[in-house]
Amino acid sequence: MKIIHTRGFSKLEQVNYQRIIHANLISCMQILIEESKKLKLSKFNSELKEIIKEIGMIDKEATITDGFGGKIQKLWESENIQKTYEKYETYHLPDSTNYFFQKIDEICQKDYVPTDEDILLCRSQTTGVIQIQFESHGHNFTIIDVGGQRNERRKWITHFEGVTAVLFVTSLSGYNQVLYEDEEVNRMEESLTLFFEQCNSRWFNDVPFILFLNKLDLFEKKLSVYPLKDLFQEYDGGDNLENAKEFIKQKFLEKSKNKQKTIYTHFTTATNTKNVKVVFAMVQDIILNKMLPEIGYL
Numbered sequence: 501m502k503i504i505h506t507r508g509f510s511k512l513e514q515v516n517y518q519r520i521i522h523a524n525l526i527s528c529m530q531i532l533i534e535e536s537k538k539l540k541l542s543k544f545n546s547e548l549k550e551i552i553k554e555i556g557m558i559d560k561e562a563t564i565t566d567g568f569g570g571k572i573q574k575l576w577e578s579e580n581i582q583k584t585y586e587k588y589e590t591y592h593l594p595d596s597t598n599y600f601f602q603k604i605d606e607i608c609q610k611d612y613v614p615t616d617e618d619i620l621l622c623r624s625q626t627t628g629v630i631q632i633q634f635e636s637h638g639h640n641f642t643i644i645d646v647g648g649q650r651n652e653r654r655k656w657i658t659h660f661e662g663v664t665a666v667l668f669v670t671s672l673s674g675y676n677q678v679l680y681e682d683e684e685v686n687r688m689e690e691s692l693t694l695f696f697e698q699c700n701s702r703w704f705n706d707v708p709f710i711l712f713l714n715k716l717d718l719f720e721k722k723l724s725v726y727p728l729k730d731l732f733q734e735y736d737g738g739d740n741l742e743n744a745k746e747f748i749k750q751k752f753l754e755k756s757k758n759k760q761k762t763i764y765t766h767f768t769t770a771t772n773t774k775n776v777k778v779v780f781a782m783v784q785d786i787i788l789n790k791m792l793p794e795i796g797y798l
């Protein structure tokens with residue numbers, strides 16, 4: 501939204517994101533090192549062992565220099581780390597790990613300024629509540645972004661009053677993943693439960709929902725490899741993308757007890773600015789032309 505509707509990211513924000521991306525690189529590599537041990541892929545030569553030691557000692561806030569970036573790259577390209585990476589579906593690793601390691605050389609240059617794509621792809625968990633305001637077609641919008649992880653959810657309630665619409669973002673790609681907070685719980689199951697709670701909540705009796713079924717790009721790639729039927733036994737649409745999308749959409753829609761409730765749905769890839777532009781234009785149209793007139797606002 502910032503990229504599309506405001507002047508983009510300020511210098512200060514870019515520097516902040518540079519730090520986040522460097523920290524992402526270190527934490528992703530630390531995860532890979534840990535997982536390589538569990539997978540018994542942790543036999544490294546003495547040069548790589550030295551690099552692993554250095555990574556273990558590095559300050560999480562530190563900027564990675566060009567030279568150290570080269571060392572991390574060497575480790576990333578090593579056979580054991582690559583083999584560990586191949587199994588990333590079996591543990592928690594940010595989706596964009598490969599993207600950032602591919603451009604580590606550029607990222608560790610002194611004059612590196614993150615591109616919009618880099619900023620969209622880095623992982624920065626929302627803690628607390630973030631508001632952004634912008635004007636579009638003569639109307640002021642305020643988007644309140646809340647964190648999705650379990651310990652963030654109790655902060656939501658203070659922002660429930662007076663909202664025009666709830667934008668609920670769920671990951672399609674979560675159907676074969678478990679929660680970071682609880683490895684016993686499937687991500688899509690958790691999201692369905694949360695959607696049930698929110699769309700039937702008394703706070704949102706008359707508030708329309710816009711459901712984003714996000715990470716369509718990742719979903720498309722994994723569908724033929726990880727059958728959707730493994731999670732939903734009743735699903736019989738095979739690896740046909742349209743069948744699978746429709747099935748999941750219905751799974752969410754059927755959670756609403758009030759069958760008259762307005763729930764708009766969109767399949768999205770949030771990291772694709774072009775896609776988000778189209779989707780947001782639709783959302784704006786829904787809000788301005790359907791929702792506000794209905795409640796007598798316009």
Ligand SMILES: Nc1nc2c(ncn2[C@@H]2O[C@H](COP(=O)(O)OP(=O)(O)OP(=O)(O)O)[C@@H](O)[C@H]2O)c(=O)[nH]1
Binds near residue numbers: 594621623649715769
């Ligand atoms: N490939 C792909 N990656 C995505 C998509 N949407 C988000 N991501 C990536 O997923 C990661 C998490 O995205 P966030 O926007 O931080 O997710 P969030 O729901 O705000 O998470 P919390 O702040 O913890 O609630 C980031 O690394 C994003 O770049 C998508 O549609 N496709």
Ligand SMILES: [Mg+2]
Binds near residue numbers: 624625645648
């Ligand atoms: Mg967030």
